[in-house]
Amino acid sequence: MKLLKHSPVSAKIGMGIIVFNILIAIFAPVIAPYGETKIVGDVWESFSGTFYLGTDHIGRDLFTRMVYGARNTIALAFLTTFLSFIFGSVLGFLAAVKGRWVDQILSRIIDIIMSFPTLIFALMILSVLGSSIPVLIFTIAILDSTRVFRLSRAVAMDIAVLDFVEAAKLRGERTWWIMREEILPNALPPLVAEFGLRFCFVFLFIASLSFLGLGIQPPLADWGGMVRENAGAITFGIFTPLIPASAIAILTVGVNLVVDWFLHIASGLQD
Amino acid sequence: MKNVLTLIVKRCGASLATVLVISMIIFIGVEMLPGDVAETVLGQSATPETVDAFRKELKLDLPPHIRYGAWLSDFVQGNFGTSLANGRPVSELIGWRLSNTLFLAVCTSVIAIPLALSLGMLAAFYRNSLFDKVISSTTLSFISFPEFFIAYILIAILSVQFDLLPSLSIIDGNMSLLQKIHTILLPALTLTCVVTAHMMRQTRAAIINVLASAYIEMAEIKGIKRLRIIMHHAFPNSLSPVINVVAVNMAYLVVGVVIVEVVFVYPGLGQLLVDSVAKRDLPVVQASGLIFSLVYISLNLAADILSMLSNPRLKHSKS
Numbered sequence: 001m002k003l004l005k006h007s008p009v010s011a012k013i014g015m016g017i018i019v020f021n022i023l024i025a026i027f028a029p030v031i032a033p034y035g036e037t038k039i040v041g042d043v044w045e046s047f048s049g050t051f052y053l054g055t056d057h058i059g060r061d062l063f064t065r066m067v068y069g070a071r072n073t074i075a076l077a078f079l080t081t082f083l084s085f086i087f088g089s090v091l092g093f094l095a096a097v098k099g100r101w102v103d104q105i106l107s108r109i110i111d112i113i114m115s116f117p118t119l120i121f122a123l124m125i126l127s128v129l130g131s132s133i134p135v136l137i138f139t140i141a142i143l144d145s146t147r148v149f150r151l152s153r154a155v156a157m158d159i160a161v162l163d164f165v166e167a168a169k170l171r172g173e174r175t176w177w178i179m180r181e182e183i184l185p186n187a188l189p190p191l192v193a194e195f196g197l198r199f200c201f202v203f204l205f206i207a208s209l210s211f212l213g214l215g216i217q218p219p220l221a222d223w224g225g226m227v228r229e230n231a232g233a234i235t236f237g238i239f240t241p242l243i244p245a246s247a248i249a250i251l252t253v254g255v256n257l258v259v260d261w262f263l264h265i266a267s268g269l270q271d
Numbered sequence: 272m273k274n275v276l277t278l279i280v281k282r283c284g285a286s287l288a289t290v291l292v293i294s295m296i297i298f299i300g301v302e303m304l305p306g307d308v309a310e311t312v313l314g315q316s317a318t319p320e321t322v323d324a325f326r327k328e329l330k331l332d333l334p335p336h337i338r339y340g341a342w343l344s345d346f347v348q349g350n351f352g353t354s355l356a357n358g359r360p361v362s363e364l365i366g367w368r369l370s371n372t373l374f375l376a377v378c379t380s381v382i383a384i385p386l387a388l389s390l391g392m393l394a395a396f397y398r399n400s401l402f403d404k405v406i407s408s409t410t411l412s413f414i415s416f417p418e419f420f421i422a423y424i425l426i427a428i429l430s431v432q433f434d435l436l437p438s439l440s441i442i443d444g445n446m447s448l449l450q451k452i453h454t455i456l457l458p459a460l461t462l463t464c465v466v467t468a469h470m471m472r473q474t475r476a477a478i479i480n481v482l483a484s485a486y487i488e489m490a491e492i493k494g495i496k497r498l499r500i501i502m503h504h505a506f507p508n509s510l511s512p513v514i515n516v517v518a519v520n521m522a523y524l525v526v527g528v529v530i531v532e533v534v535f536v537y538p539g540l541g542q543l544l545v546d547s548v549a550k551r552d553l554p555v556v557q558a559s560g561l562i563f564s565l566v567y568i569s570l571n572l573a574a575d576i577l578s579m580l581s582n583p584r585l586k587h588s589k590s
Contacts (some may be wrong), residue, residue, distance in 0.1 A: 002471055012511050115289045115571065117526040120544070120563045125555045127548040128300050204417050210528055211419050212545050231534070242427065245420040254417040 012263035019252030021070055028071040032064040054240060056230055060242060068219040068221040069244060074251075076137065076216065083141035084202065085195060088148025091144045093187075094180040095149070097165075107153070110146045122209065130212050136206070145203055151194050157185045173222030196259035205246050209267050223248050279576050286572045293564050294346070296337050301553050303555040349557035354547075361558045366544065369562065372532070372539035375455055378522045379462040384517055391474025391513075396501055400481060407475075410468035418527065422461040424466065429457060440535040448501040458528075458535045465527060466520045474518035476507035484508075511581045518574030526568045 007015075008012050024031060038060060094101040114123070125139045159165060160183065168178050209215035210224030218225060223244040230241040333341075345352070351361035395401045413421065429435050436457045446454070481487065482505055490500050529541030536542070540559050547555040 015298075061519050072423045100461070112289055112292050115286075115568055117522075117527055117567045119526055120567075124297065124300060124546060124556060124560045127551055127553065130551070192412055200415065207417055211417070211530065212388075212533055214545070214548055224419075226425070231423070234431065236425055239427060241423055242420075243423050245417065245423055249412075249416045249420050252417075253412060256411075256415050 007261055010257045012246060014254040014257030014261070017250060018258065021251050023075060023122075023251075024067055025071040025074045029040065032067045034061045038064075045186075056226065056240060062226075062243065065221040065226055066128060066244060066247060067179045069223045069226055070186050070200045072220055072222045073206065073210075073224070073248075076133070076222075077199060077206055080137050080141045080144070080206070081195065081199045081202045083137065083236065084144040085148055085191070085199060087141060088145035089152040089184075089191060090147040090179070092152030093140055093156045093183050094175070095153045096160045097175055097178055097183065103153075110149050113143065114146050114150075118205070119208070122205075126209075126214050127242070131217065131240075133216065136209070136215060137198070140202055144198060144205075147201075148191075152187060152191060155190050157181050159183050159186045183200075184244070193259055193262045196262065200255050200259075203255075204248070204252060224241070273574040275579055278579055281570065282575050282579075285349050286568055289566060290565065293568075294343060294561060295339065295559055297561055298342060301557060302335060324376075344388065348556070352554040354552055354555050361554050364555060365540065365558055365562065368538055368540045368543050371537065372525070372528055372541060374451070375458060375462070375528055375532075375537065375539060376521070377453065377454060379459045379524055380521060381467070382459060383470065383520075386440040386463065386519075387470035388474055389511070390467070391471040392478060392501060392506065394471065394475045395478035395482065395505075396497065398475075399466065406471070410471055413464050418530045419534050420467055421464050422458070422531060425457055425461055425464075426534075431458075440537040442538065455535075455537065458531045458537055461531050461534075462524060462527060466524055469523070470516055470520050474509075474513050477512040477516075478505050481505045481509045503575060511578045514581055515574045515578040518570055522567045522570035522574070525570065527561060 054062050056065060091106055095106045121143055122139050126135065129135045129139075165178060165182050168182055173181075206215050207222075207224030207227075210222050211228045212226075215226060216225055217221040218229070227242040227248075228239045230244075233240045234242075349362055351365065353360050354364060390406060394406050397403050410464040430437065435453055440455045440458050442451050442454050478501065482501075487504055489501060490504050491497075495504075528539060529545060531537070532539040533545055540562065544556065544563070544590040547553075547559065
């Protein structure tokens with residue numbers, strides 16, 4: 001709590017943005033004045049008392065769509081990042097603890113996946129399997145877990161040579177136990193900061209895919225998709241597509257600000 | 272010099288192996304699909320006999336490893352098969368679009384690389400000043416923005432408010448070079464914003480890193496002007512990381528064009544890839560995906576080789 005009070009302004013702004021978004025995502029049905037997919041007005045109406053942010057390309061309330069969009073987009077990105085961390089850190093710890101051929105094989109596979117542009121890889125998988133939410137989550141989680149693997153392997157490598165891990169190995173503890181009880185608690189701080197960064201990446205990635213029309217499918221509200229749907233408005237001087245786009249930008253900046261602060265504390269620097 | 276050569280040869284070998292594995296992944300991915308091309312093309316009304324005959328014609332009756340070999344050798348010779356969506360040869364679809372994408376990438380790098388390098392040097396020169404802080408925070412926010420956000424802001428300002436540039440970049444073969452450049456200036460500017468941020472931050476970091484070393488301090492003590500120190504002492508020595516980041520960003524550019532092309536309806540390879548994914552036109556996806564990864568991997572390879580060559584420590588080391 002004391003730490004929170006002494007955090008710099010930038011980190012406070014970042015936390016404010018995150019908390020605000022999470023609250024909106026959780027209480028979406030309470031906040032939203034209309035139904036998620038309900039057509040309530042004319043096409044691209046401007047801001048008014050009935051429609052706080054105007055209406056979208058087929059006359060749905062944009063404010064409602066934004067609120068539900070927060071829920072869908074953030075929940076999906078969070079779930080994907082979480083999965084990617086489970087894959088990445090389990091494999092990374094395993095490579096570090098087992099060493100030798102396990103490490104060699106895992107590292108080479110990861111190298112190959114990482115040498116392939118992520119967006120292209122995702123597009124190819126989606127073209128083969130079709131775009132559905134489970135496919136989306138698993139594809140992005142697996143592609144993203146490569147970076148988590150690199151980090152957690154590097155961190156765990158440093159821990160795995162310490163005496164208490166050696167002692168646990170000599171006691172005959174199983175690999176899984178060593179990973180969970182000895183490595184994980186010591187590797188946590190850098191992994192938490194990485195979680196923020198990975199979340200940003202995944203969030204932007206899902207938004208981009210939705211923007212390309214290959215992510216979350218309509219009529220579900222989602223910020224990237226909403227930019228795509230309303231893109232035509234911009235040439236008429238209507239700024240509707242900028243609203244969801246700036247929501248994406250603001251949340252990413254917010255998370256980045258908090259991660260910066262966290263890295264600053266973790267590195268032990270004082271200003 | 273000899274060990275640099277060994278390193279380069281090793282690095283090339285690794286890239287070649289990666290390309291092979293990726294081509295295998297692409298091939299297997301398509302193999303895993305339920306049904307095959309013959310059924311998809313002929314539709315459900317086709318008799319089993321026609322499907323069989325067509326399969327023979329497409330050599331689908333052969334075992335997978337032989338077909339993989341045939342597919343790969345076809346690909347190397349520029350024969351990418353035919354599109355499922357409109358029956359035209361894929362190479363015909365891709366050729367023009369690939370040149371458009373490369374044109375956009377080249378135009379962007381002509382703007383972005385000098386801009387990023389000079390901004391980076393200036394920020395390192397005046398570090399911790401107001402200028403440095405403004406530049407750093409602007410580029411930092413560009414990194415966290417999605418590409419389409421930057422694109423639509425630029426459209427809103429430059430094309431809707433001031434009507435300077437067209438908001439759609441539709442080009443055709445009959446346009447003159449100048450007209451083409453005018454048409455694609457907006458997507459090029461968008462991409463510039465995205466890559467300049469990365470390149471500028473790396474340049475700044477690399478130069479500041481070198482500025483901390485002893486010979487720079489020596490030069491300062493000798494009373495050499497700061498600009499001369501940066502141009503003559505710091506910049507050549509930070510060239511290796513800078514070249515590396517430029518090439519890596521070029522690689523990013525080739526892939527990053529996908530979204531920008533969709534925003535501006537630019538007829539490039541990225542747009543074709545996205546359309547084909549939506550239509551599940553697999554031969555086109557296969558070919559354009561493999562081309563994208565080839566370009567990406569070779570630019571990354573170039574980045575590594577160039578930074579090896581420009582690193583004086585590697586050049587002169589004996590062992």
